[in-house]
Amino acid sequence: MTKLLTAQYDRVINQLEDTPANRKLVHRYIDVWEYPDGRIEVRADGTAPPYVPYARLSEIDHDAVIGHKRLGHALQVAQALQPQHDNRRASGSPSRTNRDNGVEPDLRPPGTKKHRELTQADVDDVIMQLALQHVQTHKLPRKPRQRPAGSR
Numbered sequence: 001m002t003k004l005l006t007a008q009y010d011r012v013i014n015q016l017e018d019t020p021a022n023r024k025l026v027h028r029y030i031d032v033w034e035y036p037d038g039r040i041e042v043r044a045d046g047t048a049p050p051y052v053p054y055a056r057l058s059e060i061d062h063d064a065v066i067g068h069k070r071l072g073h074a075l076q077v078a079q080a081l082q083p084q085h086d087n088r089r090a091s092g093s094p095s096r097t098n099r100d101n102g103v104e105p106d107l108r109p110p111g112t113k114k115h116r117e118l119t120q121a122d123v124d125d126v127i128m129q130l131a132l133q134h135v136q137t138h139k140l141p142r143k144p145r146q147r148p149a150g151s152r
Contacts, residue, residue, distance in 0.1 A: 014040075
């Protein structure tokens with residue numbers, strides 16, 4: 001348990017409520033129980049304190065790209081790279097068979113890479129594709145013409 005009352009399990013950060021009882025758990029090991037029906041429960045000292053899960057496998061949405069003037073282009077690159085990421089849970093996690101989404105296959109989807117396998121060439125390819133799309137959709141402004149001297 002960290003100072004911020006967070007515990008990480010299977011790429012999900014679980015944050016406990018800030019109470020004096022939970023503050024005593026800082027820098028101690030806690031248990032995370034996963035039931036066959038897919039429920040996850042954080043346990044400490046025989047109790048199950050309430051917590052809020054935050055998924056670390058997040059997606060950049062279209063509103064975030066439009067909303068940032070200075071970061072818009074960088075967010076477009078990150079958004080274009082997201083389909084190439086392998087966003088499955090950790091390999092040692094249960095298959096969550098009894099949930100509605102069925103058994104998850106062990107193989108990663110074709111065309112995806114782990115985060116550390118993405119190279120600078122992948123980023124450069126995405127930047128070039130976005131630049132070509134930008135040029136095709138936005139015409140460059142023309143240079144102003146000079147007027148004849150007698151037209152004023």
